[in-house]
Each structure stands twice: as C-alpha cells, then as structure tokens.
Amino acid sequence: MTIPEKTSVHRSPHKAGKTGVFIALTIALLLSTPFAVQANAVEPESYTPVAPTIDQARANILIARQLQFTHFRDMGISDELSGDVFDAYLNYLDGQRVYLTARDVQALDKVKSRLGSALKTGQLQPGFDIYNLVQKRIIERLRFALKTLDEGIENLDFSSNDSILLDRSEADWEPDKEALDALWVKRIKNAVLAQRLNGTDDEAITETLKRRYEGQLKRAYQARSEDAFQAYMNAFTGMWDPHTAYFSPRTSENFNINMSLSLEGIGAVLQGDNEYTKVVRLVPGGPASKQGQLQPADRIVSVAQEGEKPVNVIGWRLDEVVDLIRGPRDSVVTLEVVPASATDETITKSISIRRDEVKLEEQSASKNTIEFERNGETYTVGVITIPTFYADFRAMQAGDPNYKSTTRDVRKLIAELQQEGVDGLVIDLRNNGGGALHEANDLVGLFIDTGPTVQIRNSNNEVQVLNDDDASVAYDGPLVVLTNRMSASASEIFAGAIQDYGRGLVVGSQTFGKGTVQAVRPLNHGQLKITQSKFYRVSGGSTQHKGVIPDIEIPSRIDKTRIGEDALDHALPWDQIEAVPHTRYFDFSDIIEELRKRHEDRFAKSPDFRLLQQEIDFLEEQRQRETVSLNLDERTTQQEQIERTRLTIANARRELRGEEPFESLDELEDWQDQQAADLGSTDEELDFVIREGGHIMADMLELDKRMVSILAPRQIAAQAEVRQ
Structure with missing residues (x-):
C-alpha cells in the first residue's frame, strides 16, 4: 500500500x-x-x-x-x-x-x-x-x-x-x-x-x-x-525493510505507473531478483492473469517478440526488461521463465501472452451462486469474488454518480444475491493483492453497524484510526472470507476486521503479511520509496509479517518460504498496540472446534483435496532436494519419475471432471499450450475450495441458529461494547 x-x-x-x-x-x-x-x-x-x-x-x-x-x-x-x-x-x-x-x-x-x-x-x-x-x-x-x-x-x-x-x-x-x-x-x-x-x-x-x-x-x-x-x-x-528502495530516474518512471505493464502490456508487477527479473504478482483482469500460466515468483530468462528470436535478459536492468515486455496491443510476447516450482534454474518453460490493456471492468467484483444438499436440505450460497480494491478516481472527481468502486459494486451484488434468497455469503479474496485503502475501510462497513476498521501508526508513534461511520448494513447474514498467501495489504485489513468483529470466519491459508505503508519522496537524483507507517487491526495486532491467520486452514500450493513478508530479509516484525473498542457480533469459540472437525472429515473423503495434497507433497519433495545428479542415467531416471508424477496428477484431475486422460506428458503440455492460446479457456480455479466455504457456512447455520439473525438489533445491543 x-x-x-x-x-x-x-x-x-x-x-x-x-x-x-x-x-x-x-x-x-x-x-x-x-x-x-x-x-x-x-x-x-x-x-x-x-x-x-x-x-x-x-x-x-x-x-x-x-x-x-x-x-x-x-x-x-x-x-x-x-x-x-x-x-x-x-x-x-x-x-x-x-x-x-x-x-x-x-x-x-x-x-x-x-x-x-x-x-x-x-x-x-x-x-x-x-x-x-x-x-x-x-x-x-x-x-x-x-x-x-x-x-x-x-x-x-x-x-x-x-x-x-x-x-x-x-x-x-x-x-x-x-x-x-x-x-x-x-x-x-x-x-x-x-x-x-x-x-x-x-x-x-x-x-x-x-x-x-x-x-x-x-x-x-x-x-x-x-x-x-x-x-x-x-x-x-534494504537494511531498514524490504519495501524501502531507491529508484533511479529511469526506474522512477516505471514506478510512477506501478510497473504494472497494464498499458499495452501483460499485467504483471516485476522486480529485480539478483540476475533475474522476478514476477511479484499478476494484475487482476490482465492478460497474464487470464492466460493463467505465469505465476508469482517465476523468473524471466528471455523475452521474444512475435516472429523474432528470444532475447536473453539475465543480468538486464529491470527498466530494460519492462521496456522489452511492453508492446502494441494485440501483439504476442513470449516469456521464457524459470517456474516458481522449479528445483533448478536450468528448468524453463515458454509462455506466450497477448498484450492488452487492463480494463477496470475486468478487475471488478463479480458474483455467483453454488447449491448443495445436506441432510435433505438444500443450501444456496452466494459467492462474491473481489480481485482487487479499486475505485475510478477520475469519475469520482468528475462527479459521476455512477462511478465504479469495490464497495459500490459489492453492495449491488449483495442486493442481487439477497433477491435470489441465498442462505449465506462467501467473499473470495484469494490472490487479491490490495489496492485502495479507503475501499477496504468502506467494505468492512457493509457488514458492521459502525466502528473502527484499522489503525495506522507512524514513526512518531502517533496512531490514526479509520472508522466506518455509516450505520447502514448491506448484509447481516453468515459470512465466510476466503484468503490465500497472495491476499495482501487491503485484503488483510478487511479479513482481519471481519475476524476481530466476529462477523464471519476466515478460511484458507495465512495471508501475505504486508502491513506497512510507503511514501515516495523525490531526491535530487531519482526517488526514495520509504516505509513510514504500519497497519494494526482493531484488536491491536499488526497485519505486518504475520498476516491474518485463518480460523480454518486449507493448504495451498504456494511456497511460503519464497512468497510472503516473512520470507523477505529485514522485514519489519509483528507487534501490537492497544486495541480500540469494537463490537464482537458473534463468538465462534463454542463451535470452532466442531467446524474444524467437520471440515477435516469432509476433506479426508474429498478426492479433490487428496489430489491437492498429493500435488503439494510432490512440490515440497522437489523443493527439499538440495542437489541434482550430473550422471545422465541417474538424471534420466529422476526425470522420468517426475514426469510420471506430473502426468498422474493431471490425469487424476481430468478424471474428476469426466475428461479423457492424457496418454503422455507431451500431450499434456500441448494441451496447456492450446489453453494458453485461448485466454477464455484457462484451467479452472479450485472450485472445491469455494464449495468448502459454502459447507462451512452450512455447518455454522446448523451448529448455531443464531447465525441466521446475527445482526438483529437486540443482539447488537446485548453484545456491543462501550464505544469511545
């Protein structure tokens, strides 16, 4: 932020x-x-x-x-x-x-x-x-x-x-x-x-x-x-913290447009990583995000323009790599990368991405519904996916009454889902890297009456508290928030506030832990981006370093040792300040252990989860390898074993979807290339995670019927603490 x-x-x-x-x-x-x-x-x-x-x-x-x-x-x-x-x-x-x-x-x-x-x-x-x-x-x-x-x-x-x-x-x-x-x-x-x-x-x-x-x-x-x-x-x-950095005059130009490559680019945030250029995150709705193959922590080896030979960019300056990746809209750029999952920098793959602009509407919140039956009862759960915290500042400043923003869009989606009669709501913040701070503040306000949402402490130990002053509530039913390691900054503020208020459960994996605020200050030569403040939850704990720990954890493929604030050298530590008075709408302590037990029992029987766990174990096994053989026969044997495992996992996933298995790894890779050529047909997200959020919602309703009217006025009066 x-x-x-x-x-x-x-x-x-x-x-x-x-x-x-x-x-x-x-x-x-x-x-x-x-x-x-x-x-x-x-x-x-x-x-x-x-x-x-x-x-x-x-x-x-x-x-x-x-x-x-x-x-x-x-x-x-x-x-x-x-x-x-x-x-x-x-x-x-x-x-x-x-x-x-x-x-x-x-x-x-x-x-x-x-x-x-x-x-x-x-x-x-x-x-x-x-x-x-x-x-x-x-x-x-x-x-x-x-x-x-x-x-x-x-x-x-x-x-x-x-x-x-x-x-x-x-x-x-x-x-x-x-x-x-x-x-x-x-x-x-x-x-x-x-x-x-x-x-x-x-x-x-x-x-x-x-x-x-x-x-x-x-x-x-x-x-x-x-x-x-x-x-x-x-x-x-970098001795002060990993987000404090000097930008040369040339690099400053790229930072001023967020180095997002979103204007006639691929929609990826990049940074230097020793000799390599590394992908930090993908811009939601951007070409790389929709194409689906480029991942955070991938390292770029070469860049090729359409119809030209690749240009090796190892050792290049970041600004020059950025310039090479940018290009005319609708043109294709091919990146050769060392995948984040690779155990060896000699293992690379090529990814072709069609350049385009990242449009605001493609970053917008969207909704869906899922239905399932349990114990003879049908549940309908609304799902709202929020890729980023956005606001159309130009339209806002121009006085456009219909300007787009995360909070305004989510409010409309909630109203539509309520008309559909949903029993609960899942907010999906996976891979949401943050965005506009005031939108995170306002979004919390859709689910609570009034109260503080986040604290910001500066280097003088002065604390500013952001509040939701709007007493209206858009949604007062049961709530689940999905997070993963790539949920950062504003996402962590929202998830942390929902958790502190007891307004809903956070489900998924530990978030990134980006809890600091930077300011850009001009120098006589370039700019200095310097950390000046730190975020704290209303309960007093910082989101820095530790992030938000989910109430119910779901494992992730993402390597936490390489991605996340606690994986960065000299990251500011977690600490806490005094909590600010806030309402505790519901105490999950009486039911959380049973919720976890039901979740674990479901996952133990779930073929989707077993497959995910198998893939995680395989990736972890590869990461644990410290050496690789230089003997051709031994290396061939190792490679064949890895390829068999990859093919087995891919075919098991296709079987779950009722699709024909691949006969060889070449066939799998050809299929992946075809998917990459069609931005609209990328591999589906792990839908069973969203469905699991819905099942947890149903568990909440079954275990405590008070969740149906969690924000009824009489309960608010009984549970609200004395406000400042």
Whole structure:
C-alpha cells in the first residue's frame, strides 16, 4: 500500500542551509577517499570500470538522512550495519556465489566495517570498487563458459557420479579460480542435461547456451554508473525493510505507473531478483492473469517478440526488461521463465501472452451462486469474488454518480444475491493483492453497524484510526472470507476486521503479511520509496509479517518460504498496540472446534483435496532436494519419475471432471499450450475450495441458529461494547 506525499518531510537537527553546506563539503572530499579495493587479476582490456557521480553522492547523503530520521524503524548507521550492507550487496551481485572466490571476498574485508561511515557522507567509491570487481569476475566466468562450449559439449563427461548444489546462497565461496572453473563445468553440464532430457539436440543446446552467455557478457561490458549506484543503494535501504528502495530516474518512471505493464502490456508487477527479473504478482483482469500460466515468483530468462528470436535478459536492468515486455496491443510476447516450482534454474518453460490493456471492468467484483444438499436440505450460497480494491478516481472527481468502486459494486451484488434468497455469503479474496485503502475501510462497513476498521501508526508513534461511520448494513447474514498467501495489504485489513468483529470466519491459508505503508519522496537524483507507517487491526495486532491467520486452514500450493513478508530479509516484525473498542457480533469459540472437525472429515473423503495434497507433497519433495545428479542415467531416471508424477496428477484431475486422460506428458503440455492460446479457456480455479466455504457456512447455520439473525438489533445491543 503506497500513499504518496505532497511534500518531503525531514526530521533532522540540521537546518536546510547547514545541510547544503555539509553536502557540498562532503562531496568535495570524495575523490580523495582512501577506500580503493585492489583486484587480484588483471583487468580485462575491454571493461571500463564505472565511477560515481556528484549527483549520486548528493542523493546518497539525502537517502542516509531520510533513513535515519523519517523511516518507521528507528535505526542508526553503525559498524554492525556496515557488515550487513556488505553481505546484502554481495548477495545482490553474486547471490549464488559463482563469480567471486574466497580470496576475492577476503580482499574486500578491509572495507567491510567502514561502509556505514562512507554511506553517511556520500563516499561511494568502496561500493563501486566492489561492483567493478564483480563485473570483472562475471566477464571472466562467462568467457570461460563460452570457451567450454566452443570446445564442444560432447566432450563433457556425463558418466561420473558428480552432482551439483541447487542453491548456493549459503555455500562456502570457492577458494580460487581453479575451483570456480570446476564449478562452472558442472553448471554447464547441468544446463546441457536439462535440455537433453527435454529432447533438444546438442547443436540447439549449444546455440541456446551461447546466446544466453553472450547476452550476459554484453550486459557486463555495458555496465553503467547508475547500475552500480542503484544496486548499492538498495543493499543499503534494504537494511531498514524490504519495501524501502531507491529508484533511479529511469526506474522512477516505471514506478510512477506501478510497473504494472497494464498499458499495452501483460499485467504483471516485476522486480529485480539478483540476475533475474522476478514476477511479484499478476494484475487482476490482465492478460497474464487470464492466460493463467505465469505465476508469482517465476523468473524471466528471455523475452521474444512475435516472429523474432528470444532475447536473453539475465543480468538486464529491470527498466530494460519492462521496456522489452511492453508492446502494441494485440501483439504476442513470449516469456521464457524459470517456474516458481522449479528445483533448478536450468528448468524453463515458454509462455506466450497477448498484450492488452487492463480494463477496470475486468478487475471488478463479480458474483455467483453454488447449491448443495445436506441432510435433505438444500443450501444456496452466494459467492462474491473481489480481485482487487479499486475505485475510478477520475469519475469520482468528475462527479459521476455512477462511478465504479469495490464497495459500490459489492453492495449491488449483495442486493442481487439477497433477491435470489441465498442462505449465506462467501467473499473470495484469494490472490487479491490490495489496492485502495479507503475501499477496504468502506467494505468492512457493509457488514458492521459502525466502528473502527484499522489503525495506522507512524514513526512518531502517533496512531490514526479509520472508522466506518455509516450505520447502514448491506448484509447481516453468515459470512465466510476466503484468503490465500497472495491476499495482501487491503485484503488483510478487511479479513482481519471481519475476524476481530466476529462477523464471519476466515478460511484458507495465512495471508501475505504486508502491513506497512510507503511514501515516495523525490531526491535530487531519482526517488526514495520509504516505509513510514504500519497497519494494526482493531484488536491491536499488526497485519505486518504475520498476516491474518485463518480460523480454518486449507493448504495451498504456494511456497511460503519464497512468497510472503516473512520470507523477505529485514522485514519489519509483528507487534501490537492497544486495541480500540469494537463490537464482537458473534463468538465462534463454542463451535470452532466442531467446524474444524467437520471440515477435516469432509476433506479426508474429498478426492479433490487428496489430489491437492498429493500435488503439494510432490512440490515440497522437489523443493527439499538440495542437489541434482550430473550422471545422465541417474538424471534420466529422476526425470522420468517426475514426469510420471506430473502426468498422474493431471490425469487424476481430468478424471474428476469426466475428461479423457492424457496418454503422455507431451500431450499434456500441448494441451496447456492450446489453453494458453485461448485466454477464455484457462484451467479452472479450485472450485472445491469455494464449495468448502459454502459447507462451512452450512455447518455454522446448523451448529448455531443464531447465525441466521446475527445482526438483529437486540443482539447488537446485548453484545456491543462501550464505544469511545
């Protein structure tokens, strides 16, 4: 959730005039700084080291001051911070520890403890020296890889019992160049094996790998001062929290349109992830969301325009990848990605998406009904799906009485469902990444009388309480809210309020945990997005880090170790403040255990759930693998086992739908490609989760008949607490 500020506020003991003099004096000393880092090898002749500019030094000083005096987290710049910045910076530049040697890292140790003091005063040279050394090593490694390919991949030995570590982020640095050579031979063998097992011939494999390494090499030679500065500043700002970030002037342009690619794009929010560009989330109603194959945490390897060869984008700047993915409406862009579920970065798939605009009406709330019989009684449950919290601000400001917004649309849908005589209501917030804060506040108001909805605390410990002051209630019946790991920000505010008020049950999986508010502040060079506030529920607990814990949990395919606030480095912790008085409409404590038992009994008998659990177990087993064999026979056996499992799960799902099974994995993948070509025929969502929400609703009605009139005036009077 980002709330832009109109003005930039600096809480600082220095006056503006003194600050300007201080910056000028500091910058004058930059070129004589004694922080130079010596490389151990001769610098490649064609690489030109990048150097900091005066504008970047000035921006660095401003960033340091804003972090210390205006960030929500009260933290100074210390020697301990220096080491953390150093580690984060190396992790960004060489996160898999495949470029630098232990000897290189040891040579850099001399500046490790002094980065903090240098960053305070705009002395950027040590960070740039580190960046230049890594670029040199990248060039050396890529040259070695290309030389190995030139010697012929047929000369690589795939009969040994070698294996390779899949994740080297915690591995020891290789001691020297010779050890790195051996590691890179293994990396190349792994990439070759992955493509051979997919049926690619050696000539095509060589061409693909050469194109990949040559593209990365070209980028390394084209390194710019701004690349080093942005990487260094983000290692620095990331110490405060993962949502505080520096945007270069070019990146700022993309941020100002939310980097959503929604204008003649694919509708995906992207971010840099070491050498890769990673998908953060999909824009509801956008081409990628409707196409159905691109997923959060997928990493982009290459981008191909229609009828053209793919362009490898590993190592590219985020803004350049964004530019490449954008294009004319109705044109097709093909992304080669490492899927979030892949155990190995050599495993990729291609996804073709037709570019289009994301229209507001395609993000709108929608309704449906489900019916089922239990114990001779028929239940009708209304389902309202809310992809995002939206509002047509332009129409609102223009005075259009029919402007669209989440709350207005949901109110109409509720009225229509009530006319249909629904017994209960399910609000589906799965994959809803948030949106307009005031819409979350207003939406809560549709289900309660009046009262607080969320608390916002700033860095001065001042607390603002948002309230619903409208006494009207759109719906007073039983309510279930569905969430998953991708439900974030405004979704968490709504779900948390419904839970705190005892207004309904939250069902699904733990939400994302995005409970902070950022402001964008201009600098002399680029912008700083800085965390300034934190959300708290009316019960006092923060939505930050912990998110909303469901009353009844349903497992999810999403890997919680990779997606979610608690998976991010330096995320602000969960905490709590004083609760604000609020009505507790219903106490579920007497029936919650029975509700859970009935849910578990149903799922134990449900073929849909057993299939989901089988898929989750399979994915978890793949994630737990730490190494992969480089022996062709052993790797073939592993691959065949994985393919059999994938095919078995896919066919079991088709059998549940009464469809013919696939005879081979190729047939399954061909079908998936056909589905991708038709945006209207993507694989269905797990409807049994929505139906389970309906069954829980029926359980609530059966176990406590008071739920039928939960908001009757006499009950409100009896249950309401004293308000402030």
